[in-house]
Amino acid sequence: MKNAQGEMRHLILKSRKVPNKEECLVLSFDDVTELNLMQLFDKNATINDELIYDKKTIMSFIKIVKENCAELKIHNFYKGLTIVNKGVVVDLNEDTVTLKTANAQLKIVSLTKFMTISSEIFPKSIICRSIKKIDFDEQKLVIDDMAFTSRSAVDRKYIRLEPEANHTCMLFYNDTKILAEMKIVDVSEVSAKIKINTLPSGIYINGTVKLTMKLILHSKPLIIITEANVYRIDENKNSFFVVVLFELPPKEHLQIKEYLANRQMALIREFKKMDIAWKKYFQHWQMGIMKHKDL
Numbered sequence: 001m002k003n004a005q006g007e008m009r010h011l012i013l014k015s016r017k018v019p020n021k022e023e024c025l026v027l028s029f030d031d032v033t034e035l036n037l038m039q040l041f042d043k044n045a046t047i048n049d050e051l052i053y054d055k056k057t058i059m060s061f062i063k064i065v066k067e068n069c070a071e072l073k074i075h076n077f078y079k080g081l082t083i084v085n086k087g088v089v090v091d092l093n094e095d096t097v098t099l100k101t102a103n104a105q106l107k108i109v110s111l112t113k114f115m116t117i118s119s120e121i122f123p124k125s126i127i128c129r130s131i132k133k134i135d136f137d138e139q140k141l142v143i144d145d146m147a148f149t150s151r152s153a154v155d156r157k158y159i160r161l162e163p164e165a166n167h168t169c170m171l172f173y174n175d176t177k178i179l180a181e182m183k184i185v186d187v188s189e190v191s192a193k194i195k196i197n198t199l200p201s202g203i204y205i206n207g208t209v210k211l212t213m214k215l216i217l218h219s220k221p222l223i224i225i226t227e228a229n230v231y232r233i234d235e236n237k238n239s240f241f242v243v244v245l246f247e248l249p250p251k252e253h254l255q256i257k258e259y260l261a262n263r264q265m266a267l268i269r270e271f272k273k274m275d276i277a278w279k280k281y282f283q284h285w286q287m288g289i290m291k292h293k294d295l
Contacts, residue, residue: 009033054147059092061122066092074101075116075125076108080161080186081267083108087117096132096144103139107274110134116149124148158188161263164216169194171242172210173202184213189256191231191245199240205230211244217259224252 003009011029018024065072066089074087085105091098099117109115109131118125127149133142163184171178171194178200185193192211203209206229213224228244248256 058126058146058148059094059097061119062089062097063092064121065089065119070119070121072099073118074099074105074109075118076105076112078108078111078271079267080159081264081271082159083271090140096142097146098140098142100138100140103136106134106136106139106141108271109141115143122148158190159260159264160186160188160191160193161260161267162186163263164266166216168214170212171196171203172212173200173207175210176202178202178209185241187213187215187256187260189253189260190247191243192228194242194244195236195239196242197239199233199235199242203230203233203242205233209244211246215259217255217262222255222259224248224256226252 001009001011009031010033011031014028014030016026016028018026064070072087072089074085076083083105085102087099087101087105089097090100105115113131115128115131116125117128125148126146128143128146130143130145131141132144133140135141163186167184169182169184169192171182178196180196180198180200182194182196185195187193192213194211209228209230211224211226211228215222215224226246226248228246230242231245232241232243234241234243
């Protein structure tokens with residue numbers, strides 16, 4: 001049951017008959033939450049309680065940031081490209097946090113529908129899994145679904161970028177090509193995340209595969225062939241995501257680093273074009289509102 005603070009408590013219900021009175025019982029509850037047995041009976045309740053505790057703690061840290069007029073950093077990713085801007089806490093209540101930030105950040109948040117915030121005050125980065133409201137006029141956004149995250153893209157050691165649309169990739173197991181539809185979701189100098197429509201029996205965690213990637217560098221094909229270890233397999237509704245790790249020879253390593261640097265610049269240009277297009281759209285939208293008011 002929930003207590004007055006909304007926390008789940010683990011209780012034992014005792015029932016005793018009242019002597020000489022039919023159909024009369026005395027009910028009592030013993031709180032045994034401290035025994036940490038609740039997860040054996042109700043795992044979902046335990047998870048929910050942890051999330052409630054997380055949010056209370058998060059709100060406490062954000063309150064410290066607001067009271068000290070400190071800044072947060074808001075992190076998003078556009079095809080792997082890091083988009084970071086400062087944010088200021090302008091309002092805070094029991095359930096929601098209102099932040100003010102740059103329009104470019106608001107735009108990418110509106111596209112991705114989530115973001116990560118960080119601060120030197122926080123023990124961990126905070127992931128915002130949904131955005132309640134975005135106000136482009138006031139340059140504000142409201143968040144209400146937050147949790148600490150132990151593994152955040154903010155802490156990535158290597159840049160992971162989505163390759164150009166016309167790339168190709170192949171996986172081989174025991175020198176046999178795996179016949180399945182696949183594409184690279186993102187690639188770094190030490191790893192690749194591959195979306196594959198079916199998962200053959202030859203692919204398993206810690207297994208070894210051969211990976212071939214055909215990317216484009218300076219308008220020419222860049223072909224990388226390497227052995228790789230399967231690090232992680234995630235199942236999606238209609239596909240699988242396979243993360244492989246590899247160590248390239250010096251020459252290929254320099255080539256992939258050059259590719260990533262060029263790809264990063266291409267994504268910056270792409271994002272800036274989107275920003276210009278979005279600003280024009282927003283200006284036309286504002287003009288339409290003003291004309292509507294005049295009428």
